[in-house]
Amino acid sequence: MITNKIGIVGLGVVGTGTLKILINERDSIYNKMGVWIDVKKACDLNINREFEFDFNKNILTTDYSEIINDPEIGTVVELIGGDGIAKKIILDAIKAKKNVVTANKALIAKHGKELFEEANKNNVKIYFEASVGGGIPIITPLKESLAGNSILSIKGIINGTANYILTEMTEKGLEFKDVLKKAQELGYAEADPTFDIEGIDTAHKITILASLAYGGYVNFNNVSVKGITKITKEDIEYAKDFSYNIKLLASAKKFNSEIEIRVEPTLVKKTEMLASVNDAYNAIEVVGDYVGKTLFYGRGAGMEPTGSAVVADVIKLATETNYKDAPNGNYYYNINNEIKLKDINDSISKYYIRLKVKDEAGMLAFIAEEFKKENISIESMIQTSKATKDNNFVSLIFITHEAKEKNLVNALSNIEKNNDIDMKNSISLKID
Amino acid sequence: MITNKIGIVGLGVVGTGTLKILINERDSIYNKMGVWIDVKKACDLNINREFEFDFNKNILTTDYSEIINDPEIGTVVELIGGDGIAKKIILDAIKAKKNVVTANKALIAKHGKELFEEANKNNVKIYFEASVGGGIPIITPLKESLAGNSILSIKGIINGTANYILTEMTEKGLEFKDVLKKAQELGYAEADPTFDIEGIDTAHKITILASLAYGGYVNFNNVSVKGITKITKEDIEYAKDFSYNIKLLASAKKFNSEIEIRVEPTLVKKTEMLASVNDAYNAIEVVGDYVGKTLFYGRGAGMEPTGSAVVADVIKLATETNYKDAPNGNYYYNINNEIKLKDINDSISKYYIRLKVKDEAGMLAFIAEEFKKENISIESMIQTSKATKDNNFVSLIFITHEAKEKNLVNALSNIEKNNDIDMKNSISLKID
Incomplete structure (x- = not known):
């Protein structure tokens, strides 16, 4: 022995x-x-x-x-x-x-x-x-059990605190800051929750997974990260109406020689396994070219x-x-290969957009025109009784067809110039 | 090299x-x-x-x-x-x-x-x-990644054909035999589907997982197996009303020195990850004493x-x-250790029971009395407009509190003696 x-x-x-x-x-x-x-x-x-x-x-x-x-x-x-x-x-x-x-x-x-x-x-x-x-066993399965595969994409809910907060908001109809406070009292969130709610911890983890999946290292500073602090219970409810749950999603996806890595609150279809990952649980979905879709689920901390x-x-x-003479593959964390990150601006997605807009004539026409200029077409829109009035502002909710991130950013920056739109209290989220 | x-x-x-x-x-x-x-x-x-x-x-x-x-x-x-x-x-x-x-x-x-x-x-x-x-990477993670844990239980949806059939029945409101026929036409089910729909393939797989989790071998002939052929669209709908999906569930659970292994259609709470495993996908939930609940999901065949x-x-x-001199643990598939299987009759569970009963006075009193004799108490019951009439028979649906399997078997065998109850077209299912 x-x-x-x-x-x-x-x-x-x-x-x-x-x-x-x-x-x-x-x-x-x-x-x-x-x-x-x-x-x-x-x-x-x-x-x-x-x-x-x-x-x-x-x-x-x-x-x-x-x-x-x-x-x-x-x-x-x-x-x-x-x-x-x-x-x-x-x-x-x-x-x-x-x-x-x-x-x-x-x-x-x-x-x-x-x-x-x-x-x-x-x-x-x-x-x-x-x-x-x-x-959750994820690193070893990814490195070894799926070694025959090229990894096409990874998506993860990998921060328990953020997922707990979003779950509570979804199930109890609460606002972000109220849940955060409760989570801190219960010890589920730290006194300084920045790393968890701003997506930084999630970004650390997806960076590691991407390094393994794509055989190289990632310049962490170039990873695109958005947190969940701007999500309102209104967003959660509208997302539900469209059959989505909002999750802090990390993703790494292969596009030819480039990898897109991003962390951001995302609308996930309710029928997806990831949408059912609640409370402090974590899950990582890995898609390989041979194995197809796999998912690994469990307690993300503790x-x-x-x-x-x-x-x-x-x-x-x-x-x-x-064992003696263990062979050592040089693929994982290949220190000679910096993984080339795809520019997020070029990525294509559907989006959920909630704009706080002064309740007066012509606003919708203005916004629609700005979207049109950037080739963004709208799949559905809501301006209903549900839109809570707030200092004479109402919420307009848009679900777009697939659009380029760059065009969305342009459209929103033009829309922002209109003083009758409160961009500080507006939001746009990727739809997975 | x-x-x-x-x-x-x-x-x-x-x-x-x-x-x-x-x-x-x-x-x-x-x-x-x-x-x-x-x-x-x-x-x-x-x-x-x-x-x-x-x-x-x-x-x-x-x-x-x-x-x-x-x-x-x-x-x-x-x-x-x-x-x-x-x-x-x-x-x-x-x-x-x-x-x-x-x-x-x-x-x-x-x-x-x-x-x-x-x-x-x-x-x-x-x-x-x-x-x-x-x-799905499951054997290696179970053997190696969870090696620090005692495995408390394993539950699996591990037959794609059966899960495809149950999913179609659930989503499209179809009857078993119609879905099976379609599945055979599409090549999703074999010409002789016995192994898949009678739970035998599922039993093979849970036997293997139990052997690994509990360090020994299992006498396969002693594993309790029930298939899905008796499930009706009525069962699926009532289960839904009570917030469950019906899944062909394999399970292995530790009770002190004994292991209960069973395969049977089971009502799974919709909020459980396993309830969301649809179509030909498989998933295995493993609960370890340290790691807690984990789940591994992916394509079960192909x-x-x-x-x-x-x-x-x-x-x-x-x-x-x-490597040289690989050490060889003697735990997994320990050929000197036949795993002692728990008698299913002693197991405790909630049950879903659907009885086809002649539509006349006194039937409910009779059934209630038989349940009472065996100490089975009823949590809820339905005899509503939803109960489809069929040769003057109606369906009575019961959800029980926790009861011993033995008592359920006794009660049902006494109930069967009443000619006004059509046991051939009745069913009882475990609730997970």
Whole structure:
């Protein structure tokens, strides 16, 4: 029996869940996978707290260099998060020729190229199943189970907080800010929820998935990101009327040699599986050229679900480390290949547009003319009793036929020049 | 570069899809996974037909022993199906020390113990990702990605034909036999659809999943199986009224040391992801003690989706064979552990019951009394204008509170004694 000694750095929520599973399930993991995982050290700044499971407290340390410098430890599990000290720890581990497991999506998305370059140089591996979709097995299935496929597109609901907020708005008819407040009180949203509600966390995750699906790295700064803060309960209700749910959707789609990556609130047809993904659940739809449409669903966060995914990587590394001469494909996170991103302006989609317009004659004619100038044709329009009056402004709702993003932007910027239209309180959303 | 030479036996739908992917994607698989897969031979009785992709026709043979006897071939891919010659070919391959990949669910479900025993003896592996859920990555995620978890339950919609029929009945208000006929005309159902509509194919697949989840083998003959042939459009409509869809559901659930495995048409709450799995799509819900609820969705059959899964196994074996001294957990398909099946009679569930009853006084009192005797309490009941008259019989619909299966069986068998109740045209269904 080969013992695989590992060190964990960071015993927050995910670190504690990971340690718990590795301690409690050591025998069962050995029975299943033939590998014996020994957590030799676990590092955290606060090690004098209570744990809800039993283990030898001698493994605890406050000094991560004890893990880096331990020649017996082959795998370092980084669960601090963020791109500060976590990055240094991972680089130190790599330079010490240790494999790395991490759940750190921000770090992989923004600094993946540097990290994988260093890992290749030192002939070690970085695994990060837990970085996307919490407990959902998605990274390994995408890399391995679908390896025969070219990936045509990926769509994901991959931020639990945003999805919880949109679900509550949809099911209870509440406004964004009221749900956010409640979510913060319940601990479902952080005190500073920016990363979740502005789509940044979602963008980190789709960046990682795109890097894997399209074999290269992505310049994170070029990814198009819109959050959900402008969505109103009115939008949710109109979307429902047209048989859509509004979801914060991340997508990566192949167009010849370019990849379009975007994160934005999107109308998803109710008959699509993704439209049924509610509350804090996540789901990732992957379309391959042979396999067709697949979908992976589960808890996108939390101590034990995310711990489950970290443990899967630890086991995978232990299994592979026991093998000799592991072959190393050079496709995933190919550091020599920057993925070429498609210009969002060229993308084509149907759109939902809600305009706050002064309730007076001629407004519709003006707007219709601006759409016409940009070749945007309207599939349906609502200006009904449902349109709530608000300082003498009414809502006009348009569903467009397929149009170019660029033309939509032009039309809206011309419409904005009209002072009788309140663009601050208007919105346009992609329809999937 | 290590070349991994394989042989394919059977070039039907799945075999052709597999060959196509392995030929067309050889370079891309090498780029991704670092393994070079060479299909050295492919065997079929009919090799003089057209193929829609180019390859060296010299690899074709009608004699499978050429594959078994070729010392260069390390992996045999069996894609004939059934438990006749396919079994002999697999055993021959194993005895020749070759790894095996198969999509053959009937064979694995019924003869898994014998096959894995022989494989262990010869130190080779049998992989079978394509046997359940077609292209959906489920076997590897279940075995590896969720290895830290105890599996609490598995539920699956894993027969495309049955799901297509139920979906058509639900969406178009058609009767079973009309949809079946149409499905046969369209080629979605086979001329002899018994395996699909009687739940046998579904039972094969849940047997395989249970063997993996619960580490042992299952005596297939003891698995409880009911098909969908008795479902009427009336049932579908009443289920809808109560906010359920009827699905042919396979389930495996852990109760202490026993596992309940069953296949039967079941009412699934519309808010559950499984209720939204329509047409020929499959989905498997896996609940783990740490990960919580996960779901895997995709095309459950077809040339290219199933080929995609076969290819994943071929790649996996190639990757692992390139490793030395692969550790071999003894948990999955543990041939020394027959999984103890829970007696279905002891299981507890809510039920939907539709009774065809002569339209006369006293019938409801009689039925209510029989339910009462068996401690079955009724949550709701319908005898409305919707109940279609049929030879002076009306339908009574009951939704029960939770009750023991045994008590339900007893109550129904007592009710059956009353000649004014037409049990042949009545039905009871589990509510999930």
